[in-house]
Amino acid sequence: MTWMFTDNNGTFNLKQADEISCLYFPLANESGMMSAVTPSLNGDIKTGQNSFLLQPVSAEDLHNNRSNRNFWLNIKGYGPWSATGNSARQISSKYSKKSDETVELEAGFLWHKVIRENRQINIRSEITNFVPVDDDQLELMKVTIFNIGKEKIELTATAAIPIFGRSADNLRDHRHVTSLLNHIKTNNYGVIVKPTLSFDERGHKRNYTSYAVLGSGPDNSNPIGFCPVLQDFIGEGGTLDWPRTIVEGNSDYVKSGFEYDGYESMGALRFKEEELEPGDFISYIIVMAIDQTGNNMDKYIEKYCSKKSFDRKLAENKEYWQSKLNQLTFYTGDHNFDNWMKWVTLQPILRRIYGCSFLPYHDYGRGGRGWRDLWQDCLALLLMDDENVHDLLYNNFAGVRIDGSNATIIGNEPGEFIADRNNISRLWIDHGAWPLQTTSLYINMTGNLRFLLEKQTYFKDGIISFARERDEYWNIDMGNKLKTKEGKIYQGSILEHILLENLTAFFNVGENNNLRLEDADWNDGLDMASEKGESVAFTAFYAGNLLEIVRLLEKLRDQEGITEVELLEEINVLLDSLNDSLNYGNVEEKNKTLAKYFNSCKHNISGNMLSIPINELIKDIKCKAEWVVEHFRKEEWIGDKNGYEWFNGYYDNNGQRVDGVGPVETRMTLTGQVFSTMFDIATEKQIEKITLAADKYLFDKKVGGYRLNTEFKDKELQLGRCFEFAYGHKENGAMFSHMSVMYAKALYQRDFVKEGYKVWNTIYQHCLDFEKSRIYPGIPEYINSRGRGMYTYLTGSASWLLLTMVTEVFGIKGFLGSLKIEPKLQKEQFDQDGKASININFAGNKLKVEYINTNKLDCGEYEIKKVTMNGREITPHETGSYVVIDKGDLQISDENIIIVKLG
Numbered sequence: 009m010t011w012m013f014t015d016n017n018g019t020f021n022l023k024q025a026d027e028i029s030c031l032y033f034p035l036a037n038e039s040g041m042m043s044a045v046t047p048s049l050n051g052d053i054k055t056g057q058n059s060f061l062l063q064p065v066s067a068e069d070l071h072n073n074r075s076n077r078n079f080w081l082n083i084k085g086y087g088p089w090s091a092t093g094n095s096a097r098q099i100s101s102k103y104s105k106k107s108d109e110t111v112e113l114e115a116g117f118l119w120h121k122v123i124r125e126n127r128q129i130n131i132r133s134e135i136t137n138f139v140p141v142d143d144d145q146l147e148l149m150k151v152t153i154f155n156i157g158k159e160k161i162e163l164t165a166t167a168a169i170p171i172f173g174r175s176a177d178n179l180r181d182h183r184h185v186t187s188l189l190n191h192i193k194t195n196n197y198g199v200i201v202k203p204t205l206s207f208d209e210r211g212h213k214r215n216y217t218s219y220a221v222l223g224s225g226p227d228n229s230n231p232i233g234f235c236p237v238l239q240d241f242i243g244e245g246g247t248l249d250w251p252r253t254i255v256e257g258n259s260d261y262v263k264s265g266f267e268y269d270g271y272e273s274m275g276a277l278r279f280k281e282e283e284l285e286p287g288d289f290i291s292y293i294i295v296m297a298i299d300q301t302g303n304n305m306d307k308y309i310e311k312y313c314s315k316k317s318f319d320r321k322l323a324e325n326k327e328y329w330q331s332k333l334n335q336l337t338f339y340t341g342d343h344n345f346d347n348w349m350k351w352v353t354l355q356p357i358l359r360r361i362y363g364c365s366f367l368p369y370h371d372y373g374r375g376g377r378g379w380r381d382l383w384q385d386c387l388a389l390l391l392m393d394d395e396n397v398h399d400l401l402y403n404n405f406a407g408v409r410i411d412g413s414n415a416t417i418i419g420n421e422p423g424e425f426i427a428d429r430n431n432i433s434r435l436w437i438d439h440g441a442w443p444l445q446t447t448s449l450y451i452n453m454t455g456n457l458r459f460l461l462e463k464q465t466y467f468k469d470g471i472i473s474f475a476r477e478r479d480e481y482w483n484i485d486m487g488n489k490l491k492t493k494e495g496k497i498y499q500g501s502i503l504e505h506i507l508l509e510n511l512t513a514f515f516n517v518g519e520n521n522n523l524r525l526e527d528a529d530w531n532d533g534l535d536m537a538s539e540k541g542e543s544v545a546f547t548a549f550y551a552g553n554l555l556e557i558v559r560l561l562e563k564l565r566d567q568e569g570i571t572e573v574e575l576l577e578e579i580n581v582l583l584d585s586l587n588d589s590l591n592y593g594n595v596e597e598k599n600k601t602l603a604k605y606f607n608s609c610k611h612n613i614s615g616n617m618l619s620i621p622i623n624e625l626i627k628d629i630k631c632k633a634e635w636v637v638e639h640f641r642k643e644e645w646i647g648d649k650n651g652y653e654w655f656n657g658y659y660d661n662n663g664q665r666v667d668g669v670g671p672v673e674t675r676m677t678l679t680g681q682v683f684s685t686m687f688d689i690a691t692e693k694q695i696e697k698i699t700l701a702a703d704k705y706l707f708d709k710k711v712g713g714y715r716l717n718t719e720f721k722d723k724e725l726q727l728g729r730c731f732e733f734a735y736g737h738k739e740n741g742a743m744f745s746h747m748s749v750m751y752a753k754a755l756y757q758r759d760f761v762k763e764g765y766k767v768w769n770t771i772y773q774h775c776l777d778f779e780k781s782r783i784y785p786g787i788p789e790y791i792n793s794r795g796r797g798m799y800t801y802l803t804g805s806a807s808w809l810l811l812t813m814v815t816e817v818f819g820i821k822g823f824l825g826s827l828k829i830e831p832k833l834q835k836e837q838f839d840q841d842g843k844a845s846i847n848i849n850f851a852g853n854k855l856k857v858e859y860i861n862t863n864k865l866d867c868g869e870y871e872i873k874k875v876t877m878n879g880r881e882i883t884p885h886e887t888g889s890y891v892v893i894d895k896g897d898l899q900i901s902d903e904n905i906i907i908v909k910l911g
């Protein structure tokens with residue numbers, strides 16, 4: 009059993025999809041409508057934490073919960089049959105040999121269709137769901153019923169969709185009391201519920217949002233009646249999968265204009281009786297809407313409640329998503345891969361819409377994304393050449409605090425960061441590392457070096473000095489922008505923001521002179537070592553950043569003629585070599601320096617600027633970076649008695665080294681290897697050894713490749729909650745896609761192509777193997793100990809996989825706005841004619857880059873022999889490994905066809 013792609017547009021089908029647990033599919037638009045739908049039409053619909061149209065569901069509810077979208081047929085001579093498969097009779101006979109029912113799923117961008125056929129009653133239902141790409145917040149569903157037998161069928165249809173209509177918080181908290189707020193009414197097309205108040209964390213407020221289930225039958229006919237109260241619909245002792253109204257065929261349905269208060273409501277729409285001749289079919293349209301003002305229901309009926317508009321809107325929807333995804337496509341010898349990557353390309357867009365909260369596995373949080381996710385999702389936007397990306401990056405920098413940390417509550421509007429009223433102070437030590445990575449990609453893709461000199465504000469709240477202290481003088485009325493002593497809002501350059509994030513990290517060291525782990529790093533689960541814990545892994549990341557800052561400053565100097573950089577006076581203390589150089593080997597001196605800086609900017613700042621010669625700045629930062637690299641290579645390279653060697657990744661809360669041979673077992677972390685490899689800290693020889701050790705201790709084909717860590721059995725080790733998770737799950741030793749993909753990218757960057765290919769290809773092959781992974785196309789957050797893909801769709805690994813494919817595998821790199829092409833494709837990635845290609849928008853220019861490898865040589869065996877762009881020849885670099893096309897040359901044609909011959 010597996011899904012199959014049926015075209016080149018990512019469309020796939022899956023037979024008997026309803027026999028697989030926890031499968032769900034996202035339906036959404038960019039106006040904030042978020043649905044999840046399963047093969048039996050379960051799943052929820054919402055626009056946010058406080059506005060769920062259908063009852064919120066976690067993954068485990070998907071097989072227990074029969075209370076979402078249902079569509080009943082009462083068939084003469086047979087009785088009730090659910091077109092969605094949600095009747096007690098269908099469920100109980102699902103696995104029996106006698107079952108006459110088959111189910112097939114078809115899905116694409118972004119629509120979902122389930123075809124259910126029952127050979128006993130000779131009926132077939134086709135149910136299509138999607139969210140139109142309009143500004144409206146609604147999901148549409150078309151149910152088409154076919155008579156596939158030789159006899160006439162007489163049936164009565166009833167759409168049956170319970171309306172939850174309130175905040176997810178009320179699922180447990182005041183579920184009953186909040187039903188007393190419901191004002192339910194019917195119109196000609198359906199049931200509308202408008203609770204009088206909203207009960208949520210903001211307090212009890214007058215509610216204006218309405219929730220509705222509206223519908224039309226064959227020939228756009230109205231429903232003939234409604235059963236808008238849940239208790240009446242299921243009847244005394246009834247259930248949603250065997251409701252008495254349906255089973256007993258009650259006809260006491262109410263008409264339009266009915267009003268009722270204070271009960272759980274039901275979008276039950278009864279349609280008139282129909283006769284279906286053999287070969288005939290009829291369709292019903294259902295609109296499930298959330299309306300913020302409560303005034304738009306008539307408009308929705310007019311706009312969506314007909315078969316014609318459904319078909320038109322569906323076509324628009326398909327076109328919209330296709331054209332969005334066509335901006336970045338891959339062609340290789342593997343049709344599955346090309347299609348699978350389309351789903352990966354969609355994933356960062358989905359995370360922008362859903363945040364990290366609103367799909368069934370993501371049953372935590374209240375919407376939005378965290379700081380690191382925000383920056384990493386921008387990577388994908390950059391690759392899709394999103395025109396808003398400059399503003400997005402610029403606005404994000406307004407979240408940086410003057411101490412180098414950042415706001416943790418991110419608002420919905422660009423650049424909106426919210427002070428934490430609860431003053432929960434937590435410091436994720438990796439946060440300061442990500443912005444530079446994204447900014448550097450942006451600068452290279454666009455050539456906009458001057459972005460570094462743009463001015464931006466700083467975020468201000470009561471949390472200061474890396475969350476170690478509170479600013480007693482600050483209160484929320486003072487606003488959340490940093491001010492000078494004179495009370496003026498201060499703005500510093502983007503470069504200054506970046507410098508602060510990375511310099512403060514340099515000085516923030518633990519007793520082993522690595523970055524303190526604080527309350528966790530990228531691995532959210534490393535949250536129990538804030539006293540003595542150190543993140544050696546992110547020490548490497550920040551060292552890489554310091555080196556990148558040096559490169560950027562050199563470019564500013566050489567290309568933009570910048571000789572001096574303006575920085576806030578207080579920062580001077582962090583540029584110690586300009587004054588009296590510190591001994592970087594001395595932990596205490598470093599900590600004192602940081603404390604001195606923190607003291608100088610607790611409540612406000614001087615606002616005085618210093619002009620620092622760029623060469624001095626470069627020298628200072630280079631010196632720091634080189635010190636870390638040397639220290640890291642010397643102190644953190646470890647090994648075991650079997651001759652394996654690798655880098656230590658962490659120190660725990662006892663100051664004990666995590667990687668290596670512990671008192672109980674040998675321990676290895678993948679994170680410890682990734683950034684040292686990615687940022688040129690590991691030498692080539694060391695990478696060779698790292699890959700051998702990772703193969704020995706972390707690789708496990710049955711879970712999709714490289715695990716995040718080995719099993720830590722030593723109970724003395726104090727690092728974080730994730731080591732209390734069963735081994736092989738999530739952050740405790742699962743194949744965690746995000747870190748694995750970063751490992752792959754790091755290996756490619758260092759020219760370990762075969763090894764890098766193995767990393768992502770094992771994940772890809774595992775995802776393709778549906779019997780094991782049990783997921784639709786796309787990369788999941790992780791693979792669990794049984795090989796199942798978990799937390800599908802919303803994961804930062806998708807952005808990183810795209811980045812790896814574009815910049816490393818297909819080798820499309822930005823170089824200050826010019827294009828550098830440096831392919832690292834393996835021979836199996838070319839088609840039978842030796843061709844592979846990528847379509848991408850680069851700095852506003854459309855490109856198709858086609859590689860021709862007629863002799864099917866492997867990476868390392870081929871060189872770039874000849875390059876043409878729109879027929880004009882361009883000379884590759886003498887090494888034959890890359891070619892650079894000047895940015896001026898790219899703007900010549902609307903679509904540039906670049907052909908790269910390899911041989």
Ligand code: G1P
Binds near residue numbers: 380803
């Ligand atoms: C998730 C979080 C990410 C975090 C990671 C490890 O990864 O979103 O911020 O760093 O877990 O704890 P993702 O879902 O992006 O794969």
